[in-house]
Amino acid sequence: MEAVLPIEVEIPSMRILAEAELAKAKWAKQRYEQLNLIDEKRLKALCHGQCYQQRMARAFNTKVRHREFNPGDHVLRKVLHVAPDSRGKFSYKYDGPFIVKETFSGGAVILSDMDGTENALPVNADAIKKYYP
Incomplete structure (x- = not known):
């Protein structure tokens, strides 16, 4: 069988x-x-x-929330890595404020500090949020 x-x-x-x-x-x-x-x-x-x-x-x-950033907007950048001297869950979640210098179509944003020094690397739009002083 x-x-x-x-x-x-x-x-x-x-x-x-x-x-x-x-x-x-x-x-x-x-x-x-x-x-x-x-x-x-x-x-x-x-x-x-x-x-x-x-x-x-x-x-x-x-x-998904659509976010649109324009040059001159104030934003906060999310802290993506934990620093060795961080305070665990009490560390800051966002860094900044920054000013949007330039935006690109793919969602990348170039930021500059409040004093005008421009950051060389672009940041993903998902990692920033608007800041209202």
């Missing part, structure tokens, strides 16, 4: 159909129907995957 996978019972393979000793015409017809079902199942899975991606994108986009 030979072991049969559970999936082969639901969707018979060529081995299962050959063991059933069907007529060649009937076997070819069943095989053709199976191949058509595989295409349908593949399309159904593809459609399901696309619908899932759209649902996830919609759920994510509802939580």
Whole structure:
């Protein structure tokens, strides 16, 4: 007796159909129907995957807040690394204030200190928030 996978019972393979000793015409017809079902199942899975991606994108986009910074705005920059002499959970979460010098289309922002010295590296717009003095 030979072991049969559970999936082969639901969707018979060529081995299962050959063991059933069907007529060649009937076997070819069943095989053709199976191949058509595989295409349908593949399309159904593809459609399901696309619908899932759209649902996830919609759920994510509802939580995203659009932030727009203009040159001259006052902002605070998030402290992204912990300094060795930090005070743990009592350390400052934001650094600044800074002035927005230039903004780019991808969300990058060039900041300058309050005295006018410009920082060389751009900062992501997600890591800053507006400051109202």
